[in-house]
Amino acid sequence: MSASDQPPPLPSPFPWLAVGLALLVGAAGWEVACRLSGQREAWDAPAYWRLAYPAFAVAALALAYAWPRSAWFTWAALAVGQALAMFAKNPGGNLLPLGVIVMLVLSAPLLIAGRFGARLRAGRRRP
Incomplete structure (x- = not known):
């Protein structure tokens, strides 16, 4: 069987692991900021803007680097994770x-x- 006779590769499955991790990071970041500050809503606390929000950005970058096609889903999952914790x-x-x-x-x-993060990954694959 030659290379031209091979079927095209299957599309990658939906990045459930990336979405699950983003949900977890979003909820955990919200909860940690609340506990550090004693606030009921994390965005009222300085810890949210100084610690949790930068951690969310790093998580979004890292998850999209690992799963480049998931940048949209991980962004939404980070927000939904925070909303669930709220x-x-x-x-x-x-x-x-x-x-x-x-x-x-x-x-x-x-x-x-x-x-x-997704663009960083795409740039690394180029020769």
Whole structure:
């Protein structure tokens, strides 16, 4: 069988591991910032902006580097992980839908970090 007779490679499966890790990092970062500051919502705490948010950017970059096609999914999963942790702390919040929208907007720079990680990976594959 020659190389031209071989079937094309199957598309890679959905990066469930990348999404799962991003959900975990998002929820853990939210919880750690809350515990360090004693705040009910992490984004009210300096620890969120000084520790958790930079960790989210590093995670987005690293996950997109490992799974280059997952930059979009990992960005959203980081935001959803934070939203799940926020909801777990305050399940009866009447502003929860607005909080999720704000979380997605605040997490938009993480998409840029993820795209950068994917481009770094693509640049390494070139001869």
